[in-house]
Amino acid sequence: MNLIKPLSILTFLISSSFAQTTMCYKQNHSDFSTIESTKLDGGLCAGKKSLNDMKKDGWITSDIKIDGNNYIYILKKDVPTVDNIDMQALENQIIKRLEQKDIESNKMAIMEKRAKMSISGKNFYIKKCQFCHGKNGEEKPGQSRAIDQLSLFDFMTTIRDYNTSSYNRGTAFQMIPYAGIMDKNDINNVYIYLQSINQKDEKKTKSN
Numbered sequence: 001m002n003l004i005k006p007l008s009i010l011t012f013l014i015s016s017s018f019a020q021t022t023m024c025y026k027q028n029h030s031d032f033s034t035i036e037s038t039k040l041d042g043g044l045c046a047g048k049k050s051l052n053d054m055k056k057d058g059w060i061t062s063d064i065k066i067d068g069n070n071y072i073y074i075l076k077k078d079v080p081t082v083d084n085i086d087m088q089a090l091e092n093q094i095i096k097r098l099e100q101k102d103i104e105s106n107k108m109a110i111m112e113k114r115a116k117m118s119i120s121g122k123n124f125y126i127k128k129c130q131f132c133h134g135k136n137g138e139e140k141p142g143q144s145r146a147i148d149q150l151s152l153f154d155f156m157t158t159i160r161d162y163n164t165s166s167y168n169r170g171t172a173f174q175m176i177p178y179a180g181i182m183d184k185n186d187i188n189n190v191y192i193y194l195q196s197i198n199q200k201d202e203k204k205t206k207s208n
Contacts, residue, residue, distance in 0.1 A: 020076060020077040020078070021062070021074070021075070021076050021077075022043035022044040022045075022059075022075050023042060023043045023072065023073065023074050023075070024040035024041065024042050024043045024044070024045035024049075024051070024054070024072075024073045024075060025040060025041055025042050025043075025070070025071060025072045025073065026038060026040050026041060026070070026071045027041075027069070027070050028069050028070065029069055029070075029071060030069050035051070035071055036050060036051040036052050037050050037051075037052055038050055038051075039053075040054075040071075040073065043075070044075075051073060054075055057077075058077050058078075059075040059076065059077045060075065060076055060077070060078075061073055061074070061075060062074040062075060062076045114192055114196075117188060117189045117192045117193075118189070118192050118193045118196045119193075120185075120186075120189040120193075121186075121188075121189030121190040121191070121192050121193030121194070122193045124182075124186055124189060124190055125137075125190050125193055125194070128178050128181075129147075129178070129190065132171070132174065132175075133146075133147055134146075136148055136194065136197055136198055137194045137198070141171050141174070141175075142171040142172075144171070144172075144175070145158075147194065148194050148198050152187075152188070152191050155187060155190075155191050156184070156187050159179045159182055159187055162175050162176050162179035162180075163176070163179050163180055
């Protein structure tokens, strides 16, 4: 019995009608013990894959036809559909991705804001502060503290105290006019600038 022609037609119909159903076969195979490891013809096996190979790819045997030394296998593979997907899990996954996207967007916005503040702080610092306080804020004019060692709170408090004449360490008489023109934004910007350049210098020192 020649199965090739009718099997080829049937294989085409099954494979094209059902995306996840295919039929493979083997003719004139006398050793039953090796049939599952033998490359099968037809369908998605196409003479390249055995039954064992198809099982590894997620296919299951739906039906077997044996006629003497001729074997026909109907194979099926489950495909997730809307009916069997866990909708809650899918919703949670979507929410998680959206939240992650929001976090990344917020990080980018913060980085952009800090970059702008750093540029403004750099311009102010170089023009008004660098001569006395040094390139990185490391100098101590008179008996004052190095501003690169101050926290933002201490920095703001010191400027405030200069303006109220309650801080008179070091060369306060020189600092008071500059403190008087610094608003909250200027203080923040200069602080961010000093933080950025001193962190870069620290990284260079560690790498060396």
